[in-house]
Amino acid sequence: MNFMTMTTKKTTLLDTVEYGVDARYNSQEEKQNDAQLLMQARRDRMARTSEQDIMRAKLMQLKLQIDEYLNSAESDVQHQFTSFLNTYINTIYEKQQQFAQDLDITPVSLSQILNNHREPKEEFFKKLMIHSERIFKAIKGFHKQSWYQVYYRDKINETMAHQDEWREELEKKIKFPAFS
C-alpha cells in the first residue's frame, strides 16, 4: 500500500518527502527498460568524470574494504594485507617499481612482500604510513595505522586457522598450575 493512501491528514510537500520513497519497480520490463537507460547515461557521465575523481573513488573503495575487513568477524580470510597493498599500489602507480622507488626500497623486496615471500619490516610500515597519509588526504576517516591493523589481523587469522599444526606440539611444553 502506498503511504499517500494511508494518511488521512492533508500532506505538505515536505511531509511527503520525509515520508520517504516507494521506488519499487512495477514489473520486470519496467526494471529492464530503466536499467538500459540508466546504464547509457552512466557511461556518458563516466566519460566526463575526471581522473582525480576516479582515483578518489578507488581509494575510498579501498578504505571501505579495509574497514569492513577490520570490523568483520570472519577468520578464514588470509593475506589481506598484501591484497590491499597491491590494490593501493595499482591505484596510484602504473608500475610497482615506481612505488618501490618512492618508498626507497628495492623492487625485489617489494615483490617479495607482495607475494608473501617476505615479512614487511617495521621501517616498511612506517614508510607506508607516511605515504598513505598523504595519498588518502582527501578520504575522510582513513587511519594510517590501518595497515598495521590489517597485517596483525591477518596474523591472528593465520595462527588460528592452523591450530592443528602447532597446538599439539606446544601443549606438551606448557605446564599449568595445580589449581587450573
Added chain:
Amino acid sequence: MNIIEVATSQSHLIEIAPVQKSDFKNLPANRYFFDWNEEAAFKIFKLTIKGKDDILGLISFERIPDEMRIHVRLLTASVENVGAAKIYDRIIGNLLTYVAKLAVRDFGEWACISLRPKTQIAKHYIDKYKMNITGVTLSLEVPEIFELIELYDHDN
C-alpha cells in the same frame, strides 16, 4: 554518523544495522508508512540512536552487481520524524549515505545508488542530494556521491 534533535540542536550518534526477524512485529505501517513484511526478501536496514532500540528510519534495497548499482526500494523516517514537528533531523540523509558507502565499497568508481520516486518528490531529491535524473530514475554516482558521504559520514 549522527542525527540532530531539532528542539535542542543536540547531536546523537546513530547505528545502522540489518533488520532482524524479531523487528518485524515492531514495524507497523501507521508508524513506518509501508508494509515492511513485503520487503523481507530484500535487505532492510534500520536506523537507531546508539545504545537505543527504537527504530527511527528504515531503508530496503536491492544490490544489482551486473549493473554495479544499488537500487533503493523503500525509504522512510518514522511518523514522528517527518514534517515541521519532527523530533530528529537527518534520518533520510543518513540512510542514503549508508547505502552510498556500500555502493562505493562494492563498485568503486562505478558506484551508483538509484531510486524511482513515484510522486512529486523527485525535485527535492535532485536539489537536496544532487541526484541525476534519467527518465524517471534518480541516481547518485561519482563525483556527487562523495558530497553525500562527506555531508553525513561523520560523528560530530
